[in-house]
Amino acid sequence: MKRLMTSLLTVCLLLSCYASGEVFKDGETVCFLGDSITHGGRYYSVMYDYYLTRFPERTIYFVNAGVSGDSAGGAQGRLVDDVICKKPTSVSVMLGMNDVGRGNYVADPDSQKKSAQQNSLDGYKRNMDKLIGRIRTEANPRLILITPSPFDQTAVNDRNNNQPGCNDGLGRCAEAVREMAKKYNGEVVDFHGPMTAFNLEQQKKNPAFTIVGADRVHPGQEGHLMMAWLFLKAQAAPAMVSEVVIDATSGKATKTENAEVNSVEKKDGGWQFKVLEKALPFPVNPAAKSILTQLPIEQDLNREILSVVNLADGKYELLIDGTVAGSYSSGELAKGINLACNESTPQFKQAQAVAQLNEKRRSTETKLRDYAAVRWFLRRHVNPDDMAAVKIFAETKMNKTGYYEGKVADYMKSWEKRGEVIEQVKTLEQQLFALRKPVEHLYLLRRAQ
Structure with missing residues (x-):
């Protein structure tokens, strides 16, 4: 625990500056x-796992x-369809x-590259x-502005994909985010500072470590859990799932938090x-569990405490619903x-079932985002609602390879059935x-026997 807290000192100091919001x-x-x-929906889906299980009496929709590939400029063109019409709170x-202009970040940039960085x-x-x-x-709405997650310019890998200084540029973007929050009365959630600090701390022990990913841009499961x-x-957000204290002398529950106890x-x-x-x-997604030894996530967000005091000395076996x-x-x-995090309890199994259904x-919702991405791409060339024009563009003018190009055929086939996907999400x-x-x-x- 001492090593964990030491390695997190920088992260926690940065984090403490922003713990001033409130839950939805x-x-x-x-x-x-x-x-x-x-x-991709990962970090926000992990947060939805938390809200679904911690506040089962609340009906909250995450969209x-x-x-x-989008940017602050590009997002303006889809703001009405993707945000405003949802009537968000x-x-x-x-x-x-x-x-940030990642391509402008190179080792020993010349004046032209530096100028391009500033322009970006x-x-x-x-x-x-x-x-x-x-x-x-x-x-x-309530505005929550998140500083950009980092570009990992310090991890050692063999992909020849580094863009030195890019994360420093994102740090300047983070400062701009803070300025916007002040101007528009918004809140700030800092991903950039703590994730960068955590990377640097871990890389002292393992230069290949990254909380982001091999491409230096997209976090994996551990990164999304950290976010x-x-x-x-x-x-x-409250750490406590519940707390129950049973006194073996009186045979009574002497403390209950977020729980009811009877028939002692x-x-x-x-x-x-x-x-x-x-x-x-x-x-917690099993694919992200390794980070639980490096960050105090259980302590901060996942405390389901059972205490039984004044028991006779010895070893005891706990069964829940006979298991x-x-x-x-x-x-x-x-x-x-x-x-x-006890995988044998029925509560754990129920929570995992919730997470699996949320996945x-x-x-399913990501299909809708794929449609939105294709429409964002097509608007540069053609009206995405004119399927005849889209078909002509795809067959005669569009490149045959590329991320967006690869999704156009499915868009043409599936767009008219998007209502079915929307209903699936609602169900x-x-x-x-x-x-x-x-x-x-x-x-x-x-x-215990």
Whole structure:
């Protein structure tokens, strides 16, 4: 733990400056406007996992408004369709990776490259000012501006894909984001500073480490979990799933937080009781679990604490709904055990089922973002609603290779059926709202055999 806290000192100092927001309220619609890092829907979907399980009584809708390759200038052309018409109560904006002019960052840049870097930064400031101003005027939501996630210019790899100084440019974009937040009465969530600091700290031990990814741009599962953690911490999101304290002397629950306890009775040399928690543990993607040893995510967001005090000394076995959840000493139980990441509990399994269904919702919604990305691309050449013109363009003028070009054929085939995809997303949301409802569980704490 000491090593963990030491390695996180810089990150936590940076993070503490921005933990001044508040969690989303019941009835909110939250739009996440961004580029490919948002288009994929990972970090915001991890946050939705948290909201679905931590606040099962709230109905909150998260809407993906990311488009791969987009910029602060490009986002203005789709702002009405992707954000304003959704009538959002809150809008989160993260842009900059495609504004910074990555190609202008090289080792030992000449005056022309340096001038191009400055021009890109100036353009970013102008376009962000216009974009945020329009959001404030046309929707007037709660504004949450996210500093760009970093370009990893310090990781050592063999891909020959570095653009030295690019992350410093994104740091200047981050400063512009803070200026926009002040001007338009918005909040700031800092991804750039803490993620850069974390990278540098880890790379002291392993030069190949990256919280971003091999392409230096797109975070993997661990990176998206860190981003969700940073966002939720900035909202002062509660750490506690629930806390229950049972006194073995009195046979009573002496403390309950976000839970109800009843039917406490002696059984099998121990105690039996029923617990109805008002939340589920925060489900962490197994592919991102490695970062839990490096960041205090469990401590900050995922505390499902059970304590049993004044037990006779010895070893005890905990069963929940008849299934063994673990074996603990009386001392461990007195101190309190965190069940949030215990894969044997029914609460954990229910939360994972929620996360799996939310992943299905995310991947389905991503189809809509793919359509939006193609329309964003086509608008440069043709009216995307004129399918005859799109067909002619695709057959006679469009390059046959490329990210967007590869999606045009599916767009022409599927666009008219987009209503079906929208309905699928709505159906999955309703299924999620039903699946996340906590249920009462029977706990049995007995002497270990």
